[in-house]
Amino acid sequence: MSPAPAKRNTKLMSRFELTTRLVSKLKHEEAVIGGIGNSNFDLWNAGRRQQNFYMLGSMGLTAPIALGVALAQPQRRVFALEGDGSILMQLGSLATIAALKPRNLTIIVWDNGLYQITGSQPTATAGAADVVEIARGAGIAQSAWASDEEDFERLVEQTLNGDGPWFIAARIDGKAPTAQTPREPVSIKDAFMRGVGTKPA
Amino acid sequence: MPIPSWHEAVIQAFKDNDVRLIVYVPDNVLRPLIDAVTADDFFTAFVATREEEAVGIVCGAAMAGLRGIVLMQTSGFATLANVLASLAVAAQIPALLMISERGTLGDFQIAQAIVCRTMRPVLESLGMEHHTMTRLDEAHFIVDRTIKQAYKTQAPAALILSPLLTAQRASS
Numbered sequence: 001m002s003p004a005p006a007k008r009n010t011k012l013m014s015r016f017e018l019t020t021r022l023v024s025k026l027k028h029e030e031a032v033i034g035g036i037g038n039s040n041f042d043l044w045n046a047g048r049r050q051q052n053f054y055m056l057g058s059m060g061l062t063a064p065i066a067l068g069v070a071l072a073q074p075q076r077r078v079f080a081l082e083g084d085g086s087i088l089m090q091l092g093s094l095a096t097i098a099a100l101k102p103r104n105l106t107i108i109v110w111d112n113g114l115y116q117i118t119g120s121q122p123t124a125t126a127g128a129a130d131v132v133e134i135a136r137g138a139g140i141a142q143s144a145w146a147s148d149e150e151d152f153e154r155l156v157e158q159t160l161n162g163d164g165p166w167f168i169a170a171r172i173d174g175k176a177p178t179a180q181t182p183r184e185p186v187s188i189k190d191a192f193m194r195g196v197g198t199k200p201a
Numbered sequence: 202m203p204i205p206s207w208h209e210a211v212i213q214a215f216k217d218n219d220v221r222l223i224v225y226v227p228d229n230v231l232r233p234l235i236d237a238v239t240a241d242d243f244f245t246a247f248v249a250t251r252e253e254e255a256v257g258i259v260c261g262a263a264m265a266g267l268r269g270i271v272l273m274q275t276s277g278f279a280t281l282a283n284v285l286a287s288l289a290v291a292a293q294i295p296a297l298l299m300i301s302e303r304g305t306l307g308d309f310q311i312a313q314a315i316v317c318r319t320m321r322p323v324l325e326s327l328g329m330e331h332h333t334m335t336r337l338d339e340a341h342f343i344v345d346r347t348i349k350q351a352y353k354t355q356a357p358a359a360l361i362l363s364p365l366l367t368a369q370r371a372s373s
Contacts, residue, residue, distance in 0.1 A: 033261070053264070057287020061257030064249075065288075068261025068269070071222065071245065076265075092250025093257075100247060185292040189264060198266040 007111070007130055007171060011148040015039070015110045015172040018152055019046040019081065022108070025156055026051075028077065031069050031196055034181075035062035035082040037117040039110060041177035043081055050195025054181045054188050060089030063107050067097055070105040073196060077104045077160065084111040084125045091134060094167070098139025103163040106156075107135070112172045120174060135167040143167035207340050207366050208234040211299070212241070214344035215270070218352075220297065221245055222262050222269030224255040226277050230301040230367045235272065252277035256284045260294045268352070270297035275304055278323075278359075279316045285327055289357035296357040297348060302333070306364045320361070330358040335365040 015038065023046045026032070031051045034040025039062070040054040053069075055062060066080035087094075087109050097105065113126030125131060135143040142164065146152035152170055159166045181188075193199035205213070211234060215221075223238045223246040225231065238244040249255035252273045259269040278300050289296040304310065304317030324331045330350060332343050344360060351358040 031265070055288075057291060058253075058257065058284045061253065061260075061284060061288065064254045064257030065261035068222075068258040068263070068267070069265040070261075071258070072262045072265035072267030090251070090254055090257075093254045096247070096249055096254065096258075189292040189294065193264055196265050198264065 007132065007145050007169070009147065010145045010171045012171050012173050013146075013149060013152070014175060015112075016042045016045060016175070016177065018110070018146075018149065018170055018172070019043055021149065021153055022079070022156055023047055023049065025153070025160065029195070030077040030079060031066070031073070031192075032079045032081060033062050033066040033069065035080070035086050037083065038177050039081045039083050039086070041180045044181040045177055045179055050191055052195070053192040056181070056183055056185050056188070060086050062086060063090065063093045063097065066105060066107070067093070067100070067102060069196070070102040071100075074102075074104055076196065077106070080105070080107045082107060082109050083116075084109060084113060084131060085115045085123045087131060088124055088129070091138070094135050094138035094140060097165050102165055105164050106159040106166040106168065107140075109167070109169040110172045111169050112174050114174055116174055116176070132167065132169050140165050140167045144169075146170040205337075206233065207334070207337055207362070208237055210337065210340035211344055212237055214341050214348065216243060217345055218268065218348040220268040220270055220348060222259065222267050223272060224249050224258050224269060225272035226252050226255060226274075228272070228274035228301045228303075230274070230303070230362065231272050252280050253284045256281060256289065256296055256298075259296050260288055260292075263294050263296060268297075268348075270299055272299050272301075274301045275313060275317045275320055278320055282323055282327070285329065285357060290327055290329065293355040294357065295351040295355055297351055298357070298359040299362065300359060301362045301367065302364065324359055330356060331361060333361040333363050335363045337366065340366065
């Protein structure tokens with residue numbers, strides 16, 4: 001018998017609270033790519049930052065977009081905030097990231113085992129699939145479950161002080177965000193580009 | 202001076218426009234271009250697992266100041282309608298695509314032939330600028346001008362490599 005997956009021993013946390021804790025640690029204009037739906041809504045609710053990019057479509061592409069930013073600006077740390085349903089759509093991107101080894105890239109997956117925004121249908125992670133084991137198997141050696149809020153903060157501190165790529169997953173509850181990001185893709189892109197210095201202020 | 206091959210003309214246009222990031226899903230016709238950019242330190246070139254992933258990477262890089270292009274074949278383009286509509290077109294990101302046109306002018310694979318017919322209608326539906334490259338003497342001009350327009354107008358664009366340009370090879 002293999003041991004029970006580590007995710008079963010982790011605390012069920014709040015996506016908004018963890019997002020807020022992450023953002024409070026970002027002091028060096030780190031870029032954050034918020035995945036489609038609740039991942040970017042809670043990033044929006046955690047406070048305005050010019051270095052945030054909010055995805056309004058292209059489900060599954062948070063990590064690839066973040067990888068592109070990380071390759072373009074190797075001196076800037078980049079975070080991808082993704083849901084479990086989204087990352088399951090683009091598992092190959094984890095293998096690409098593992099192959100390229102971007103030192104400045106961290107992928108964070110909020111895992112509630114649900115396609116929450118479409119009616120809370122179960123994802124594969126509600127059953128046997130374990131996204132940390134998948135990331136590790138793809139070749140991202142520095143992959144871990146956050147066991148509680150303090151452990152999440154410790155893992156984030158590691159990513160801010162060491163070489164990636166990193167993969168952090170947190171089990172979260174099914175609570176919906178209090179507000180949603182405005183659906184203005186061009187404004188979002190322009191603000192992000194000003195935030196990362198590629199468009200004049 | 203020797204006449205350059207199509208891939209040399211393409212590489213020169215990439216260099217002239219500072220397109221340094223090449224993300225590809227392999228294709229036999231594209232092989233000389235892939236081999237050349239991989240061997241050239243000017244470029245960061247690597248393989249993605251899916252074309253959609255590659256477009257995401259190139260969009261992220263474009264927003265952060267690194268110009269990139271996705272190389273793929275026709276069947277790969279057929280997987281891209283959603284990412285082009287909801288990311289590159291919606292947010293006005295100059296994602297560049299180069300598509301090796303398969304399924305036409307003698308291709309023996311019926312699957313390629315059917316999917317090929319969807320390519321231009323999809324590009325038209327998205328309102329995307331696209332040009333088909335058929336002649337070596339036009340190759341640099343088309344790539345160069347398409348890249349410039351994409352960046353000046355903040356819009357994605359597609360370059361289609363016809364078998365007329367790529368030496369009428371259409372196997373594997």
